[in-house]
Amino acid sequence: MTLLSFRKLFWTPFVLLLLSPFSSAKDSNATVPLVIWHGMGDSCCNPLSMGSVKKMVEEEVPGIYVISLMIGKTVIQDTENGFFMDVNDQVAFVCNQLAQDPKLKDGYNAMGFSQGGQFLRAVAQRCPSPPMKNLISVGGQQQGVYGLPRCPGESSHICDWIRKMLNSGAYSDFVQKHLVQAQYWHDPLNDDLYKQHSLFLADINQERVMNETYKKNLMALEKFVMVKFLKDSVVDPVISEWFGFLKQGQAEQTETLQESALYKKDLLGLGEMDKAGKLVFLECDGDHLQFTREWFTAKLLPYIS
Numbered sequence: 435m436t437l438l439s440f441r442k443l444f445w446t447p448f449v450l451l452l453l454s455p456f457s458s459a460k461d462s463n464a465t466v467p468l469v470i471w472h473g474m475g476d477s478c479c480n481p482l483s484m485g486s487v488k489k490m491v492e493e494e495v496p497g498i499y500v501i502s503l504m505i506g507k508t509v510i511q512d513t514e515n516g517f518f519m520d521v522n523d524q525v526a527f528v529c530n531q532l533a534q535d536p537k538l539k540d541g542y543n544a545m546g547f548s549q550g551g552q553f554l555r556a557v558a559q560r561c562p563s564p565p566m567k568n569l570i571s572v573g574g575q576q577q578g579v580y581g582l583p584r585c586p587g588e589s590s591h592i593c594d595w596i597r598k599m600l601n602s603g604a605y606s607d608f609v610q611k612h613l614v615q616a617q618y619w620h621d622p623l624n625d626d627l628y629k630q631h632s633l634f635l636a637d638i639n640q641e642r643v644m645n646e647t648y649k650k651n652l653m654a655l656e657k658f659v660m661v662k663f664l665k666d667s668v669v670d671p672v673i674s675e676w677f678g679f680l681k682q683g684q685a686e687q688t689e690t691l692q693e694s695a696l697y698k699k700d701l702l703g704l705g706e707m708d709k710a711g712k713l714v715f716l717e718c719d720g721d722h723l724q725f726t727r728e729w730f731t732a733k734l735l736p737y738i739s
């Protein structure tokens with residue numbers, strides 16, 4: 435996420451800010467805590483991105499307990515880990531942190547930005563305690579990516595290197611183990627390689643072995659909200675933000691979640707969740723992670739307050 439992408443938040447009028455304390459202060463200790471996971475190139479606490487989201491949520495929902503996850507001990511480590519720390523280890527780290535927080539014991543809502551969206555889904559599937567209530571994936575790549583057209587933030591030199599690694603062999607053991615983006619690299623032309631070697635995405639999407647626990651845990655969500663950015667220039671293919679992907683064996687035509695084998699065989703319970711009205715597909719008319727405060731308040735706030 436670029437520093438610029440959140441500027442829009444500051445352009446919006448503050449009328450809502452003035453009104454909200456009167457309407458919601460009385461409910462302030464009935465709020466469900468919120469856990470946020472940032473995207474690639476970002477950190478827990480950047481005042482222009484996750485820091486401002488946390489602050490905005492705290493203003494809109496007085497009394498809410500918000501955790502913006504820091505993966506590692508420092509902000510710098512946190513940003514680096516978004517590129518280089520094994521995703522399965524990151525998920526385990528987060529599960530452990532959430533389990534130890536007494537304020538979360540009755541459950542929490544989760545909001546993941548970009549890759550944080552698919553990482554938090556893994557938390558829902560692997561770690562049912564404390565229980566996640568609503569999962570909101572904001573521009574998350576639920577079926578991975580097949581391309582890295584543009585890199586967010588000031589990390590373009592890192593991205594050039596990442597592209598080289600992905601092209602040289604995303605599914606080699608070395609690259610899988612050491613590069614976060616390789617762990618959700620989804621090559622439709624090499625489906626067997628993907629299924630055998632993708633250490634993270636193929637696992638959480640039930641393409642290595644079927645894990646009934648994953649299905650049961652995901653179906654326990656109250657809502658699974660997925661936001662797709664209509665002018666997204668970072669995620670390829672963009673339909674991955676709605677759990678769709680490229681059709682197997684080629685790299686042009688896409689299919690929706692509902693057209694996919696994952697859905698038809700209902701390997702993750704998404705079909706049942708869809709019929710039960712638990713899946714929410716939202717659009718935002720901007721580039722990757724670009725939204726206004728009004729949009730956030732109107733579209734996402736209802737799922738966390």
Ligand SMILES: *[C@@H]1O[C@H](CO)[C@@H](O)[C@H](O)[C@H]1NC(C)=O
Nearest residue numbers: 459460461462463464465497
């Ligand atoms: C709100 O919190 C206070 C202090 O923790 C508690 O005494 C009170 O019963 C709570 N109110 C509601 C409605 O949960």
Ligand SMILES: *[C@@H]1O[C@H](CO)[C@@H](O)[C@H](O)[C@H]1NC(C)=O
Nearest residue numbers: 559560561643644645647648
């Ligand atoms: C299924 O997932 C659970 C939760 O992560 C894990 O404990 C278990 O070992 C997994 N089972 C298989 C067969 O992979």
